[in-house]
Amino acid sequence: MALHHHHEHGGTALTDAAQAALVNAGEQWTDMRADIFAVLATYEKPASAYDIADQVSQKRGKRVAPNSVYRILDLFVATNLARRVESANAYVANSHPGCLHDCIFLICDTCGTATHLDDDRLSGSVRAAAEGAGFAQVRPVIEVRGKCADCD
Amino acid sequence: MALHHHHEHGGTALTDAAQAALVNAGEQWTDMRADIFAVLATYEKPASAYDIADQVSQKRGKRVAPNSVYRILDLFVATNLARRVESANAYVANSHPGCLHDCIFLICDTCGTATHLDDDRLSGSVRAAAEGAGFAQVRPVIEVRGKCADCD
DNA sequence: TCAGAAATGATATATTGTAACCTCAACCGA
DNA sequence: TCGGTTGAGGTTACAATATATCATTTCTGA
Structure with a gap:
């Protein structure tokens, strides 16, 4: 099936879809994960782990180490909530977390x-x-x- | 033209072809460039700039800084003597330097x-x-x- | 042979990515 | 309830990859 109906999400709908997909994969939707996803989803370009760490640190008023961000990004990529852009060493939110595509x-x-x-x-x-x-x-x-x- | 005859080179022939291609691009074939190309061409996997720096340093008995290696790798990529493998942060020699391909x-x-x-x-x-x-x-x-x- | 350009050296620093170990809270079974 | 296990995140340290800057050497062409 080459043609395919995408449920493209944005804003709250995207967050909800991401949460649903993560829970569906047997993982928890925590505050930290929500914050990181929110930054990723609103970032206008592919975001590096360090970009995200900075944003989330600001938002929380407390330093979040890149380390923690990487852990969660890896989880997001594994569960298809996000994609890694190899040629940019950066990540983007997946706008239709339910669908599997290359x-x-x-x-x-x-x-x-x-x-x-x-x-x-x-x-x-x-x-x-x-x-x-x-x-x-x-x-x-x-x-x-x-x-x-x-x-x- | 999808089908295409490749002059696949190896060993000395490859080095010669690389040298010819570089000179043809108006660049010099220096000892340093030859050494780096030799390491790249014999390396069994994609080589990182640091891998190459180590090998060339050994070969020369004198430390070659990664910095210098990057410069030359950039040149090689620009002149099609080598390719960067983005998902591996590493480089490979182009086995047919004369041909342009994606x-x-x-x-x-x-x-x-x-x-x-x-x-x-x-x-x-x-x-x-x-x-x-x-x-x-x-x-x-x-x-x-x-x-x-x-x-x- | 000399002046300018090109190549490389040296050093410092920025960026990206992992590893190891610790704390804490939630949960579960005895 | 107690105690153990597990998952999430924190903290620190470090490794790997990449770039910037300026100095020095080497090459080239007039």
Whole structure:
């Protein structure tokens, strides 16, 4: 099924969806996790763990160590609440936590924003190529660096 | 043209091809660059700048700072003598320095080795998707993490 | 051969990522 | 209730990756 109806979420709906997905995975939705997700979801670009640590520290009036942020980001990535952007060493919130996709990120070298594509046909081809080469447990990383329409 | 004859090089032939490509780009083929390329070309996995710094330091009996290695790696990437593997923060020698391809890396999470695919049709689709979204000066990053046939 | 450019060296520092161990609270069974 | 276990987060230390700046050396072309 290449065409697919996405329940794109934003704001409260996104937070609710994230919470539901995390609980559904047997994990707890704690204050710390909520805070980190909130920062990630409102950040305009892919956020580094240190960016998030700073924001959350401010919000809480108390230093939160990057360490703690990494733990939670790892959990988010594992449960599909967030994605890591490999070529930027940074993370973005997944706007439809319920759906599993190999997603494609377009990252602007100028302004740093990332836009998100889903193209199951394309990612499927990448998967197939890797599997054809004998790879198993395949996780595609498909990103495109370039200059976005706004920065041309 | 999806099918393409690659002049795959190894050993001395690869070094010669790299040297030719670099000189052709108007850059110098210095001892330091030769040493770094040699390490990169013989390294069995993607090598980090620090891996290379260590090897070259040993070979020369004198500390070579990572800094110097980065400079030369950046040059190699710019001139297509080497590629950066984003998801591994590491570099590999390009086995056919003369040809321009968007290449695809399959990286084994277990043994760390990277195999290299060229599939112009696939990378072309990725490019097209990005350009369709308004991106310019597009540089695809297509990597696949997984488990290689040997490590199954 | 000399002046300028290019390459490398040296040092410092910034950024990203892990490891080890501790505290605390919630929960569960005896 | 008591005591143990577990999960979440805190604290500290450190490792790995990357960049900035300025000094020095080497090369090149006039």
